[in-house]
Amino acid sequence: MSTNNIPKNWFYAPSVYNGRVSSVIPSPTPIRRPKGVFFSSGIDSEPTYGPSRMLDFELEMGYFVSQPVAYGGELRIEDAKEHIFGFVLLNDWSARDLQLFEMRPLGPFHGKGFGTSISPWIVTLDALEQFSCAPKTKQDPPPFEHLTWKDPGTGALDVKLRVTLKRDGKSHQLATSNLRYLYWTPYQQITHHASAGCGLGTGDLMGTGTISGDAEDGHGNKLELGCLYEATKAGTQSVALADGTELKYLHDGDEVVLEAWCGDSGDGEGMVLGFGACSGVVLAALQMQRAGSL
Secondary structure (H helix, E strand, C coil): CCCCCCCHHHHCCCCCCCCCHHHEEECCCCEECCEEEEECCCCCCCEEEEECCCEECCEEEEEEECCCECCCCCCCHHHHHHHEEEEEEEEECEEHHHHHHHCCCCCCCHHHHCCEEECCCCEEHHHHHHHEECCCCCCCCCCCHHHCCCCCCCCEECCEEEEEEEECCEEEEEEEEEHHHCCCCHHHHHHHHHCCCCCECCCCEEECCCCCCCCECCCCCECCCCCHHHHCCCCCCCEECCCCCEECCCCCCCEEEEEEEECCCCCCCCCCEEEEEEEEEEECCCCCCCCCCC
8 A cells, every 4th residue: 555645644543424324325226427516627727517527436345333332432442343243345436526626625525425335235244254364554653542453463354356347348357455455444443433422323334445455567557446536546547448448437337346255266166255246337417407397
């Protein structure tokens, strides 16, 4: 994981924003291209309103709260596992142009809240325990006491991830990754979330954030980037697909498929545990209807 251009606060606590349950949709529900306000031609240019031009996916996993935390209470990190029921694949669709406009000074709104796809069933934490492992990244500086996991050999889960783009009847593998690549583990995330005394309810859903790795091919191209924003360096360059097609952001009609499994390389031979697929097809933005029309 590269630390270039990462804000200092990233290394001291997980970064978080809140969403809404109304926009959490089960796979394979289609996703509608959102509308919002964005800069027309670069930072601080004239704002305009319309369909997002920079629609992106985010390769994530989600986890559901089992045992609640009372309002005003806290959660000890050594008890974090007791409060996680299980995991799903999660695609936190993102409109990067809307997000860029909204980030100053308060944070994402329409850019992140228009749709979050999850896989249709939950893999319990009990089933995943055998895949416990150490996180790939050493946390530096060391985390605060309330975020310090006592056993450095565990604290993460070895879950292999893959994202595929389907366009014009062709499938293109965009990236692979692993849940253990997260800088902040789910156990640290849920502990920090509860640390302000906000409480947690049974059934609450949390997303891990984009899961990216640092592996490269022989030409220096990143292989484990969990979103197009990272792969295209904020849309400043294209990603070349296997058939020569160049890609920056998603087109209407594109389908994004996330897959995850624990065990082998994912070729179906000796697979131990699978999560199914989390998929969604991008639909065109809604057209504004005139008053009185159906």
